[in-house]
Every structure is written in structure tokens, then in C-alpha cells.
Amino acid sequence: MGVITTGLGVLIAVAVFVVIVLLFMVSRLFRKVEQGKALIISKIRRVDVTFTGAVVLPVFNKAEVMDISVKTIDIERTGNEGLICRDNIRADIRISFFVRVNKTTEDVIKVAQAIGTARASDQETLQELFNAKFSEALKTVGKQLDFVDLYTKRNEFRDQIIAVIGTDLNGYSLEDAAIDFLEQTPMARLDPKNILDAQGIRKITELTAIEHVKTNEFQKKEEKEITRQNVDARQTILELERQQAEAEIKQRREIETMRAREEAEIATAHAQERLRAEGANIRTEEQLGIQQENKAREIAVAEKNRERVIAIESEKIEKDRMLEVISRQRETELTTIAKDKEVEGRSGRSPR
Known part of the structure; x- marks a missing residue:
């Protein structure tokens, strides 16, 4: 039993070791x-x-x-190598194509066998592989559209290029395309001796002449419209100014009427106030006159009373004086009588 246990332990240890080694x-x-x-x-x-x-x-x-990541292939055609449109007008264009090795086992093996893994996504290799194909597709689609359509319908142009190229490119797939730049090739860079360029120059000249005429018509129309609008605006301004002048005259008239009414009311109020003041002054003067008369009367009465008192006093004084005079005269007479009597008495006693 012990031998079996030991054997199992060894087997388990060996198995664990093997598993660890394998891991x-x-x-x-x-x-x-x-x-x-x-x-x-x-x-x-x-x-x-x-x-x-x-x-x-x-x-x-x-x-x-x-x-197998997405790579960019840039195609640029400018100047006398520009893209020729259906109307023989050249276009300067720069377009980017986004390609990658298709993420399938078969396509990866196909690309590896045909090109090699190292060169599969090399930029120069991709340019060599697809530059001609993409340029041809670009020319094919460009020749189907006039320049104006090419310029205004870029998304349709791009979709048509992708449709012509296709999405299966011998193990590669075209993911998308983007137009980075698109403009008409300047006439200075065209070759008048080239029949296509000559036709393009004539087309450009015709179109620009038509556009110049349209532009001139638009400018004249714009000038006429501006003049008409200016006339309408001037008439409107004059009418508004007339209405404003009438409103101002009416307002001034109302203000003057209101001012005259207020001035009349103020004058009436002043007159009434003046009348009230004059009435008050008259009443005051009457009161003052009455008071002065009363005062004069009182003064006169007082003066008469004073004169009466003075007269009474004077009369009393005069009476007292007269009484005193009379009294002195009586005393004098009595004294004289007394003296006379004394003299007579003396005279009667002498003969004896």
C-alpha cells in the first residue's frame, strides 16, 4: 500500500512538472x-x-x-497633366485612396505569396502597384463628367471612382477615397497646340464670356435694383419726413395752444390773485383808516378831556387864586379897618 501511494505521488509530481514545463x-x-x-x-x-x-x-x-493597417496612396495630377473632363477642361486634382490588405486568411496568404510580407504595406510598393490603376480610373470617370459637375458633385465623382476600381484588389481592399484638392487648371499652364487643351481653352473662354455677360447683367440689374430701392427709400424717407414735419407742427401748435391756455389761466389766476390782493389791501386800508379815525377820535376825545381837565384845573386854580386874592383883600381891608379903628380910638382918647 505504501509503495502504491509513493508511486502515485511521484506520478503526480512528474505530471505537475510536465505541465509547468509545457506552460x-x-x-x-x-x-x-x-x-x-x-x-x-x-x-x-x-x-x-x-x-x-x-x-x-x-x-x-x-x-x-x-x-495590414490602412495605408494612403496619393494621386496628384496638375498642369498639362491635369485631369481632362468631358468638356475637355483640365482640372488640377489631388485625391487620397485608403487601401489595406484584406483581413482574411486567403487574402493575407495571397499578398504574402505575391509580394512578400515586408513589402505588403510599403508605401513605394503600394504606389507601384496601384498608381496606374487608380490614375486610369480617375481619367475614366473624369472624362464622363463636365468640369462643373466634377466640381459640384464631388461625392458622386468619388463614388464612381471607387466603383470603377472595385473593392477587390488581389488581396487588397479599397476602404475609401477623399478628394483633397480640386480646381480648374489655370489657362497659363495649358498647351494651345494640344487639341484637347485648345478645345478646353475655347470652352473656358465661352463659359467665362457667358459668365461675364451674366455678371454684367447681374451688375446692371443690381444697379437698377439698388437705384429703385434708393428711390423707394428716398420716397419713403421724404414721406416719413413730411409726416414727421406735420407731426412736429401739430405738436408745436398743440404745445403753443396749451402754453397760451396755461398762460391765460396763469394770467387769470394772477389777475384774480391781484384783485384779491388789492381787495385785501383796500380792506386793510379801510381797516387802517377806521383804526386811524378811531385813533384820531380817541385822541380828539382825549385832547378834549385833557383840555376840559386843564380848563377845570385852570378854573379851579383861577378860583383858588381869586379866593386867595379876595382873602388877601379882606385881610387887607380888615387890617385897614382895624388900623382905622385903632387910629380913631387913639384920636378919641387924646382930648381928655
Whole structure:
């Protein structure tokens, strides 16, 4: 029993060791693939492609990485190499095509076998592969459209180019296209000896002449419209000014009427106030006159009373004086009588 247990322990330990070794080997041999890349594994009997990752065995397998991200191919045609439109007008154009290796096992293998993994997404290689095809498609579609349509319907132009090229390009796919620049080729860069350029120059001359005439007509029409609008505006302004003048005259008249009415009311109020003031003054003067008369009367009465008192006093004084005089006279007479009597008495006693 102990031998069996020991044997099982050894087997388990060996199994665990083997698993650990295998995991370590797998971790060391596993190749992870970045986004936008493809891993091509050439085995003894077949070729595998993975876009995530796989185990690569040394000696037995050969692994190559291919760039399958989107690449840009620029096509530019300018000057006497410009794109010829249906009306033989040349156009300067710059268009970008976005291509990539199609993300399928078959297409990745096809590109790898035809071009090689290193050159599959090389810019120069892509230019060599597709420049002629894309340029031809550009000329084919451009010749189907007049320049004005080419210029105004860019999205349709781009879609037609993509349709002519197609999306399957021997393992590559055309993702999209973008027109970066599109303008009419300047006439100075055209060759008058070239029949197509000569026709294009004539077309440009005709179109520009027509446009000049239209422009002149539009300018004249614009001038007439501006003049008409100015006349209408002037008439409107004059009418508004007339209405404003009438309104101002009416307003001034109303103001003057109101001012005259207010001035009349003020004058009436002043007159009434003046009359009230004059009445008050008259009443005041009457009161003052009455008071003065009363005062004069009182003064006169007082004066008469004073004179009466003075007269009474004077009369009393005079009476008292007269009484005093009379009294003195009586005293004098009595004194005289007394003296006379004394003298007579003296005279009668002397003879004896």
C-alpha cells in the first residue's frame, strides 16, 4: 500500500512538472499579434494566419508579421497633366485612396505569396502597384463628367471612382477615397497646340464670356435694383419726413395752444390773485383808516378831556387864586379897618 501511494505521488509530481514545463514553453513560444498586424506561420504542410496570436515552434515553423493597417496612396495630377473632363477642361486634382490588405486568411496568404510580407504595406510598393490603376480610373470617370459637375458633385465623382476600381484588389481592399484638392487648371499652364487643351481653352473662354455677360447683367440689374430701392427709400424717407414735419407742427401748435391756455389761466389766476390782493389791501386800508379815525377820535376825545381837565384845573386854580386874592383883600381891608379903628380910638382918647 505504501509503495502504491509513493508511486502515485511521484506520478503526480512528474505530471505537475510536465505541465509547468509545457506552460513555460508555451509562454515562451507564444507570439501575440498587435492590432493592424497579421501573423503568418509557415508550417511543414500548410500556412496558417492569425490576427490574435499563436504558438510558434522553432525549426518547425517560420513566423512572419504583415502590416495590414490602412495605408494612403496619393494621386496628384496638375498642369498639362491635369485631369481632362468631358468638356475637355483640365482640372488640377489631388485625391487620397485608403487601401489595406484584406483581413482574411486567403487574402493575407495571397499578398504574402505575391509580394512578400515586408513589402505588403510599403508605401513605394503600394504606389507601384496601384498608381496606374487608380490614375486610369480617375481619367475614366473624369472624362464622363463636365468640369462643373466634377466640381459640384464631388461625392458622386468619388463614388464612381471607387466603383470603377472595385473593392477587390488581389488581396487588397479599397476602404475609401477623399478628394483633397480640386480646381480648374489655370489657362497659363495649358498647351494651345494640344487639341484637347485648345478645345478646353475655347470652352473656358465661352463659359467665362457667358459668365461675364451674366455678371454684367447681374451688375446692371443690381444697379437698377439698388437705384429703385434708393428711390423707394428716398420716397419713403421724404414721406416719413413730411409726416414727421406735420407731426412736429401739430405738436408745436398743440404745445403753443396749451402754453397760451396755461398762460391765460396763469394770467387769470394772477389777475384774480391781484384783485384779491388789492381787495385785501383796500380792506386793510379801510381797516387802517377806521383804526386811524378811531385813533384820531380817541385822541380828539382825549385832547378834549385833557383840555376840559386843564380848563377845570385852570378854573379851579383861577378860583383858588381869586379866593386867595379876595382873602388877601379882606385881610387887607380888615387890617385897614382895624388900623382905622385903632387910629380913631387913639384920636378919641387924646382930648381928655
